[in-house]
Amino acid sequence: MKRKVIQFSTGNVGEHALRALIGRPDLELVGVHANGTDKVGRDAAELCGLTAPTGITATDDLDALLALHADCVVYTSQAETRPTEAIDELSRFLNAGVNVVGTSLVWMVAPQHADAWLREPLEQACKQGGSTLYVNGIDPGFSGDTLVHAALSLSTRATAVTVQEICDYGSYDDAEFTGVSFGFGTTPDHTPILFAPGVLTSLWGGQVRTLADNLGIKLDEVRERHEKWVTERRIECTMMTVEPGQVAAVRFGVEGVANGDVVITMEHVNRLTDAAAPDWAFPPDGRPGVHRVVVDGDPGVEINTHVGIGIDHNQGGVTGTAARAVNAISAVCAAPAGILAAHDLRPTDHLRGTMW
Numbered sequence: 001m002k003r004k005v006i007q008f009s010t011g012n013v014g015e016h017a018l019r020a021l022i023g024r025p026d027l028e029l030v031g032v033h034a035n036g037t038d039k040v041g042r043d044a045a046e047l048c049g050l051t052a053p054t055g056i057t058a059t060d061d062l063d064a065l066l067a068l069h070a071d072c073v074v075y076t077s078q079a080e081t082r083p084t085e086a087i088d089e090l091s092r093f094l095n096a097g098v099n100v101v102g103t104s105l106v107w108m109v110a111p112q113h114a115d116a117w118l119r120e121p122l123e124q125a126c127k128q129g130g131s132t133l134y135v136n137g138i139d140p141g142f143s144g145d146t147l148v149h150a151a152l153s154l155s156t157r158a159t160a161v162t163v164q165e166i167c168d169y170g171s172y173d174d175a176e177f178t179g180v181s182f183g184f185g186t187t188p189d190h191t192p193i194l195f196a197p198g199v200l201t202s203l204w205g206g207q208v209r210t211l212a213d214n215l216g217i218k219l220d221e222v223r224e225r226h227e228k229w230v231t232e233r234r235i236e237c238t239m240m241t242v243e244p245g246q247v248a249a250v251r252f253g254v255e256g257v258a259n260g261d262v263v264i265t266m267e268h269v270n271r272l273t274d275a276a277a278p279d280w281a282f283p284p285d286g287r288p289g290v291h292r293v294v295v296d297g298d299p300g301v302e303i304n305t306h307v308g309i310g311i312d313h314n315q316g317g318v319t320g321t322a323a324r325a326v327n328a329i330s331a332v333c334a335a336p337a338g339i340l341a342a343h344d345l346r347p348t349d350h351l352r353g354t355m356w
Helices: 014-023 062-066 083-095 116-129 142-152 175-182 199-215 313-326 329-334
Strands: 003-008 027-033 072-075 099-102 132-135 157-168 221-230 247-258 261-271 289-298 301-305 338-340
Touching: 003 014, 003 329, 014 027, 014 072, 014 313, 027 062, 062 083, 072 083, 072 313, 072 329, 083 099, 083 116, 099 313, 099 329, 116 132, 116 338, 132 329, 142 157, 142 199, 142 289, 142 301, 157 199, 157 313, 199 221, 199 247, 199 261, 289 313
Parallel strands: 003 027, 003 072, 072 099, 099 132, 132 338, 157 261
Antiparallel strands: 157 289, 221 247, 247 261, 289 301
């Protein structure tokens, strides 16, 4: 029996989720939500670059979508800058008994460490509707809660583990959110939202603490750090043009400390073109991006994941982010009511339906 699914948003991640939902023989697209007036009323296929009409048109009417009685909603609407509204939207579906898989509201990637103001309304909605919520992506998500487990399982003793995203964002057309959040194209005295005190820890600290829980170790503290790199030359790329004296690369991390040593690190190195920050780490083999786990231990282990083979790596990244939600639909619909983290699912729960 096909699962009836609604796609909520058609942005950078949502359009890839929508394309997957239309193509999957085990899923039936029954509704699409779009905010923009330029998208409302258009066929789902048109919104994700397909040619054959689906007969499903986008709407901004939440009540109309609730009336479809879908099995699951794929929620990819940008939520980090509008968490209260996102919680309300998610809660309305969950209260109505509709399961949700999502890639935004990323604090919920590690739900047991999410703040109560965020977690408790969603827990209550799941309880009220007998529904299930699962939020995941690539990072936060896969690299810090799935890839890292595979790497650690190969070591008899680990003394430290580092999870990294090292990526050239130059080809990513998202200056309005990613560019602003990271502070690209600003002067170094500007503090972007990502580097406001406590924000990095709020976004990645939950995964650091969850990994410590899974390892059975006690952390003394979780701390954050960041650096900026300023270009001396003009850099032009898809995301934006960066003038001399402006930020064109950032490096930041969230660290878990035990017995005075950094034992868990979640780190990003993000630049606009390979001309930026030449002294910082680059992906191996001349590639433009990597999600990497490095385990210091016996034996040491390194796993490099490259998403986007044959296509632009940033397009591959957002497609992979969408995949983490879409591929979990069947497992989430079959799970007990409540909020799930990646470690609540079997490794195979992200596989079913990906090949036909």
